[in-house]
Amino acid sequence: MVRSHFNFDWSAAIQGWLQKNVEQSYRSDMHRWPTLLSFDATIYRCGPNARLFVVRDKPSASAIPSISGGNETIAWPNSLPNVINPFEETVLPDLLERVYAHFELRQQDFAIIIPDSEHSTIEEDFRSWTIEQEKAARWQLEFAMKRQLLYVRGFDQVGGGxxxxxxxxxxxxxxxxxxxxxxxxxxxxxxxxxxxxxxxxxxxxxxxxxxxxxxxxxxxxxxxxxxxxxxxxxxxxxxxxxxxxxxxxxxxxxxxxxxxxxxxxxxxxxxxxxxxxxxxxxxxxxxxxxxxxxxxxxxxxxxxxxxxxxxxxxxxxxxxxx
CATH class of the missing domain: 3.40.50.2300 (Response regulator)
Structure with a gap:
């Protein structure tokens, strides 16, 4: 069974992962990088063994992050395709494009699919990932950062690149x-x-x-x-x-x-x-x-x-x- 604070753990971990990568690549932009100061995270069921984190930027640094509860997930939207393994290289890009469009995510927002885990810590979760899941997570983060960089630098992105x-x-x-x-x-x-x-x-x-x-x-x-x-x-x-x-x-x-x-x-x-x-x-x-x-x-x-x-x-x- 997924631990009771899984959603909170991974929302914080995703934000920390993003912060580390922004610090390495775009240190001078960190003070204005979206979702680093505050965010809302809503978590959806994605196939039998994964969940989708939809992370939206909060404009105020004083705003407390909001994370949908415990280890519960919201049902996968009917208008999105159901997939057994969302981490497949041939599946993920198109699926993520549809996710961004369905949730009308702005440039400063992002979405990332994370595998379920019955372990008790983030570190154990990560060690249990397959190579395919690790590669998919890195690709999703890079995709999110590219979109957010356009926002930070003042470009207006409509979608799909x-x-x-x-x-x-x-x-x-x-x-x-x-x-x-x-x-x-x-x-x-x-x-x-x-x-x-x-x-x-x-x-x-x-x-x-x-x-x-x-x-x-x-x-x-x-x-x-x-x-x-x-x-x-x-x-x-x-x-x-x-x-x-x-x-x-x-x-x-x-x-x-x-x-x-x-x-x-x-x-x-x-x-x-x-x-x-x-x-x-x-x-x-x-x-x-x-x-x-x-x-x-x-x-x-x-x-x-x-x-x-x-x-x-x-x-x-x-x-x-x-």
Missing amino acids: FFLPPGYEFLAKDCERFFQDHPRYEKNVFVMTRFVPGDKLLVALDVELRRVLRENDLDPVRADDKMYLSDRNLWNNVCVYMLCCSKGIAILEDRLVDEFNPNVALEYGFMRALNKPTMLLADVGFRNLRADVIGTLRETFDITDIKETIESPVSRWLRELN
Whole structure:
């Protein structure tokens, strides 16, 4: 039987674990780090042998932490999937994403799943964990810290890894409209390419590239797909696409115009500045290499033989990402 003060023990231990990691990595931010001063913890049953701790930041340092009682748990929400082993590497990321969404957790809040234990102390609990459970706990804490760091540094995160950098908060409503069409941030891929309406080569390239990405359960988009800005500002519309996509592919070709397309260069730089994985996909005949991309690994295709050469480099890049 789980000890009577299990919830209190682990709420305090989780806070202490977080504090230790923040102190090691972000010591200068400790005074303003959420959930370190005070918090509310609500504990839910999670499968037959685990429990979910939902930890919410309390804004006042003088507020006494509130922890749901003893060793009791609240029933697992019906709208969330029931899992036997929430610590499985293939299960945990998606489950946690759903948990954060269901409980509408803010950036300063977090959730963590802990195994049940019949031992009498935290130390004995931890020693009884499997390697899988230890790895899952570390991953969950790192995930929580990344979200909280964005909050501490003034970034606005909506969920699923999406965030609005400082200065782009005015695009929040436009991003919401984008997500109505493309709701899975982690699946959205921004395609950066030259715009020449009606050009047969570029049309064929767009069709084949989107096909390959969709077959890999991704959602490819281009900035000319739809206008999301009410004032029809072109650059801000491009920003919405770049902000709302988790990754991108920049097409390098100069057979139509002998240049490194400036729009592609600008968009590629924006994506990389946001530290989003971005593939450089270059035509084998591309000549206009610039100093800032010469040292960057590129994949190649043949724009005169798109159907036979586009799938392999894109699939290879996606495998490396995963």
